[in-house]
Amino acid sequence: MRILLMTDKLIMGGAEIYFCKLENLLEKEFSKDASFFTAAAGGELIEKIRNRTNFIPLTRKRHLVNLVRLCREVKKREIDVIHANSLRMVFYAIGIKMMVRKKLKIIYTKHNVTFFEKHNKRLLVRLLNSSINRVITVSDHERENLLRIGVKPEKVITIHNGVDLSQFSYHQKNSEKSVFHIGILGRLSEEKNHKLFLDIAKSLKNVSGLMFHIAGNGPELSRIKEIIKEYDLTDRVVLLGEVNAPEKFIADMDVLLLTSHREVFPMVLLEAMAVGTPIISVNTGGISEAIDDNETGFLISNYSVQAFIEKIMEMRANDMVRDSFSRSGRIKVESQFTSENMTKLTLNEYLNL
Numbered sequence: 001m002r003i004l005l006m007t008d009k010l011i012m013g014g015a016e017i018y019f020c021k022l023e024n025l026l027e028k029e030f031s032k033d034a035s036f037f038t039a040a041a042g043g044e045l046i047e048k049i050r051n052r053t054n055f056i057p058l059t060r061k062r063h064l065v066n067l068v069r070l071c072r073e074v075k076k077r078e079i080d081v082i083h084a085n086s087l088r089m090v091f092y093a094i095g096i097k098m099m100v101r102k103k104l105k106i107i108y109t110k111h112n113v114t115f116f117e118k119h120n121k122r123l124l125v126r127l128l129n130s131s132i133n134r135v136i137t138v139s140d141h142e143r144e145n146l147l148r149i150g151v152k153p154e155k156v157i158t159i160h161n162g163v164d165l166s167q168f169s170y171h172q173k174n175s176e177k178s179v180f181h182i183g184i185l186g187r188l189s190e191e192k193n194h195k196l197f198l199d200i201a202k203s204l205k206n207v208s209g210l211m212f213h214i215a216g217n218g219p220e221l222s223r224i225k226e227i228i229k230e231y232d233l234t235d236r237v238v239l240l241g242e243v244n245a246p247e248k249f250i251a252d253m254d255v256l257l258l259t260s261h262r263e264v265f266p267m268v269l270l271e272a273m274a275v276g277t278p279i280i281s282v283n284t285g286g287i288s289e290a291i292d293d294n295e296t297g298f299l300i301s302n303y304s305v306q307a308f309i310e311k312i313m314e315m316r317a318n319d320m321v322r323d324s325f326s327r328s329g330r331i332k333v334e335s336q337f338t339s340e341n342m343t344k345l346t347l348n349e350y351l352n353l
Contacts, residue, residue, distance in 0.1 A: 001033070001034040001035070001080050001081065001350060001351065002034065002035045002036075002037070002077055002078055002079050002080050002081070003026075003034055003035070003036050003037070003079070003080065003081045003082075003083060003350055004037045004038070004039060004056075004070075004073075004074065004077075004079045004081070004082050004083065005019060005022060005023060005026075005036065005037070005038045005039070005083045005085065006038070006039045006040065006070075006082060006083065006084055006085060006089040006092060006093070007019040007039075007040045007085035007086060007089060008040065008041060008060075008085075008086050008088055008089065009040055009041035009042065009043045009058075009060055010040050010041070010042060010043035010044070010045035010046045010048075010049075011043035011044060011045065012043075012044055012045060012187075012217075012242060013187060014111060014161070014266060014267040014268070015085055015086065015109075015111040015112070016040075016043070016045050016085075017045070017267055018085070018109070018111065018138075018161060018267070019038075019040070019085050020045055020048040020049065021162065021164065021339050021342070021343070022083075022342075022343060022346060023036065023038050023048075023049055023050060023051070024048070024050045025339055025340065025343040026343060026346075026347065027050045027051045027054075028050065029340070029343065030343070030347050033347065033351065034347070034350060034351075035054075035077075036051070036054065037054040037055075037056065037073070037077055037079065038051075038054060038055050038056065039055070039056035039057075039058055039070060039073070040055075040057075040058055041057070041058045041059055041060045042057065042060075044242075056069065056070065056073050058070075063092075066092065067092060067095050067096065067099070070092065070096050071096055071099045071100050074096055074100050074102070074104070075100055075102075079104065080104065080105065081104065081105045081106075081107065081350055081353060082096065082097075082104055082105070082106050082107070083107045083108075083109070083346075083350075084106065084107065084108045084109070085109055085111070086111070087108070087110075087114045087115075087116070089108075090106070090108045090127070090131075090132065093106045093108075094106070094131050105133045105134075105353045106131065106132050106133055106134075107132070107133060107134045107135075107136060107349060107350070107353075108128070108132050108134070108135050108136070109135075109136040109137075109138070109159075110135060110136065110137050110138070110142060110146075110264075111138060111264060112264055113262055113264070117145075117149075121149045121150075122150075124149070125149055125150040125151055128146070128151050128155060129150075129151060129152050129155065132155065133155075133353055134155060134156075134157065134349055134353065135151065135155050135156045135157075136156075136157055136158075136159050136346065136349065137156060137157070137158050137159075137264075138158070138159065138160060138161050138264055138265040138286070139158060139160065139264055139265035139285065139286025139289050140158050140286065140289060141264070141265075141285055141286040141288075141289065142158075142264050142265070142285070142286060143156050143157070143158045157349065159342055159345045159346055159349075160265060160289070160290075160336070160337055160342065161265055161267050161270060161337065161342060162270070162337050162338045162339035162340065162341055162342030162343070163267070163270040163271055163273075163274045163333055163337055163338065163339060164338075164339045165274055165333070165334065165338060165339075167247055168247045168250070168270075168271050168274035168275050169247070169274075169275065170274070170275060170276045170330050171251040171275050171276050171277075172276065172326075173254060173276065173277075173322060173323065173326060175319045175322075175323075177254070178209060179209055179210070179211050180209055180210050180211070180254050180255075180316045181211050181213060181252060181253050181254045181255075182200075182201075182210060182211070182212050182213070182253065182254065182255055182256075182257060182312060183212070183213040183214075183215065183249065183250070183252075183253035183255070183256050183257070184197050184213070184214055184215070184216075184256065184257050184258070184259065185215045185216060185243070185246060185249060185250065185256065185268050186215075186216050186258075186260075186266070186268060187216055187217070187218040188214075188216050188217055188218030188219065188220040188221050188224060189218045189219055189220055190219075190220060190261075191260055191261045191262055192216075192220075192259070192260050192261075193259040193260055193261050193282075193303070194214065194220060194224050194259070195227065196259040196303055196305065196308075197212070197214070197257055197259050198212075198224070198227050198228065198231060198233065198237065199305045200212075200257070200259075200305050200308050200309060200312070201231070201233055201236055201237055202231040202233060203305055203306075203309055204309060204312070205231070205232070205233060205236050210236070210316075211236060211238065212233070212236055212237045212238070213237075213238045213240060213249070213253065214237065214238070214239050214240065215240045215241075215242075215243045215246070215249050216240075216241075216242065216243075217241055217242045221239075224239070225239070246268075246271060247271065247275060250268070250271055250272050250275050250277050251275045251276070251277060253272075253277050254277070254278075254315070254316070254322070255277065255278050255279070255280060255312060255315050255316075255322075256268070256272045256277050256278070256279050256280075257279075257280050257281070257308065257312075258279065258280075258281035258282060258287065259281075259282055259303070259308075260282060260284060261284070262284060262285060263284050263285040263286070263287055264285050264286055265285065265286040265287070265289065265290070266287070269281070269287060269290045269291065270290060270333055270337045272329070273290065273296060273297075273329030273330060273332060273333045273337075274329075274330060274333045275330075276326040276327070276329065276330055277326070278297055278298075278315060278322055278325040278326055278329070279291060279296075279297035279298070279325075279329070280297060280298045280300065280308060280311045280312065280315070281297065281298070281299060281300065282299075282300050282302075282303060283299040283300060283301055287299070290332070290337065292328075292332075295324075295325070295328055296325055296328045296329040296332055297325055297329065298311040298314075298315070
């Protein structure tokens, strides 16, 4: 069996990291079962691709050029399965199948809320039911959403994201530090709701011994800088930009916050649990499938600044709670959310088509 994995571009992001993990582990552990090829436009994650010989470079905007190149490669390499890592790549896969006139199997991993879910659910359902052999969702919450709008149950399977436990190793927290570090890691975009993070920092700016850290880059950077200045938080909030070693940033934090308006199943949750950094998160999307409230972290039922503050102060004051969450989170990741398990389950889907 010959499998082509495709994603839009290799920029820093959860879906792109997932793509790189699959490529790395499939090539390393399962090359005897199948041959694997990858295709994507460039980005900082391109250095993560293990087998560059089997990598097909794409452009970011010249879609017709991409399709012609991919059709040629699919014929040349005798591809049997295309695994699309975004809805755009689904359209690519369908176009390739029509152009090469070959009975290709198509798998789609759905990482986020798509344009069609917001504006044309009927078209999305028709597309998935008629043209896709298997849809992989990264949370049961997302699977249930697809079934609710009419996607056939036999088409959809949940395979949770997995974390590399060797990269995200466990770190015992130092309870004697004079400063309590509160962080957020993610793309600086509207749906991540950094405004709430900064509202929390503003409400706590007169509490000594707290520092807030924002890691990531994106279109909301200028607005975030303006809010920091408006709230007079320049001495309390550190903007780090893109971090090349997320495992170190997360391990350096005493607690990580998730304030997003919407999430499917964010990778940063698993990474924080793996390194032993407790999490306080809005309970949205599939987050509760990783975080057990009051066991592996705190879940907030709404976007209340006060609710976040109460949990932050409880976490800061109670070493036993923080240590318990830290250990329980690592144990849960080890048992349920490893990269190896994610990759094995994905390979099974290829082989069972």
